[in-house]
Amino acid sequence: MAYSQEIQNLIDKFSLFPGIGPKTAQRFVFYLLRINQGDLDDFIDDLEKIKSISFCENCFNFSSQKICPICQDPKRDKSIITVIAEPQDLMAVEKTGEYRGVYHVLGGLIDTVQNVGPREIKIKELLGRLKNFTVNEVIFALNSTIEGEGTMLYLVNLIKKDPQLNKIKLTKIARGLPLGGEIEYADEITLSEALRGRKII
Amino acid sequence: MAYSQEIQNLIDKFSLFPGIGPKTAQRFVFYLLRINQGDLDDFIDDLEKIKSISFCENCFNFSSQKICPICQDPKRDKSIITVIAEPQDLMAVEKTGEYRGVYHVLGGLIDTVQNVGPREIKIKELLGRLKNFTVNEVIFALNSTIEGEGTMLYLVNLIKKDPQLNKIKLTKIARGLPLGGEIEYADEITLSEALRGRKII
Numbered sequence A, B: 001m002a003y004s005q006e007i008q009n010l011i012d013k014f015s016l017f018p019g020i021g022p023k024t025a026q027r028f029v030f031y032l033l034r035i036n037q038g039d040l041d042d043f044i045d046d047l048e049k050i051k052s053i054s055f056c057e058n059c060f061n062f063s064s065q066k067i068c069p070i071c072q073d074p075k076r077d078k079s080i081i082t083v084i085a086e087p088q089d090l091m092a093v094e095k096t097g098e099y100r101g102v103y104h105v106l107g108g109l110i111d112t113v114q115n116v117g118p119r120e121i122k123i124k125e126l127l128g129r130l131k132n133f134t135v136n137e138v139i140f141a142l143n144s145t146i147e148g149e150g151t152m153l154y155l156v157n158l159i160k161k162d163p164q165l166n167k168i169k170l171t172k173i174a175r176g177l178p179l180g181g182e183i184e185y186a187d188e189i190t191l192s193e194a195l196r197g198r199k200i201i
Helices: A005-014 A022-034 A037-052 A087-096 A123-132 A146-161 A188-196 B005-015 B022-034 B037-052 B087-096 B123-132 B146-161 B188-196
Strands: A077-084 A101-105 A137-140 A169-172 B077-084 B101-105 B137-140 B169-172
Touching: A005 A022, A005 B037, A022 B037, A022 B087, A037 B005, A037 B022, A037 B037, A077 A087, A077 A123, A087 A101, A087 B022, A101 A123, A123 A146, A137 A146, A146 A169, B005 B022, B077 B087, B077 B123, B087 B101, B101 B123, B123 B146, B137 B146, B146 B169
Parallel strands: A077 A101, A077 A137, A137 A169, B077 B101, B077 B137, B137 B169
Antiparallel strands: none
């Protein structure tokens, strides 16, 4: 005896969501069975609407237009490109309210374990942008993980070796103690980079 | 600067799911933006299909028919009713493969903090079943929490006070050390009930 087919199918679909197992998937379906019909309809409508969303042809952020609002914005400094792995990282940088340049979303990180090679992410497209437009600085804002560091080194190497590109300033975001971080529990690499990057107060 | 309206609306909807915050909601939306159109259509189809699901008029389990397959099953012993809070609890009992009686889904537990009173859950309907059908035993399989115990005591009291019903055998599932449980970390109540309920080996 299992759930009715309609319920089981939906549980199976939710189980494919990132970080969701069958138990949580089941809770989601029971939640949807409990909300009123109108709310379920609204949810389905909103799902229908995201079908129109694709990628910006320039920076590969999600966009409902060919070129996303950030790339279209005349107030944005096109000579500074921040390289990020995923659109959600773009959102995190935007929320600081400090950045006025543009972005390049790689759509992942080089990860040999997961079989993601340089050709699976938007590296060719990044080099194309660097060659076709005047770019003064590339800021790397990639995860502080083996994959993030590896992808950055791979890109830095490619750019530095290219006679057309090797004048571009390459930077990476600072490493240090996060807000609320405790020195006692900080790892040595973070702490030594935080020491080297110390600021006058 | 926020997400495009289509994305933000869907993030808001997912944020209403049980146990889901805005960060996870965002991950879900990005997951859906990444899967292919056919898979998204299938997901929407499955959501449309659960609209036909309502409650069994007898036991209040989810059902696409007026009376659910369990209540309709002639092999099920209708004289034993297990009282549970939610349909997912029914599934948990079914998975044991040991139970051949029927169920009564209360649709919640009495919870004064959350303003759930006896009238908000299917108590009247349970008493109706006990009066209109020959029931020999009511098994309480409610959470081992204040709300679960409180709801059970409330029901036991109602049934025992009723001259029509006070012959029905009332039982509750055993309390004890769960599989993998460690005695060192077991609370006193569990352990003392486990001791009293000890079995000859």
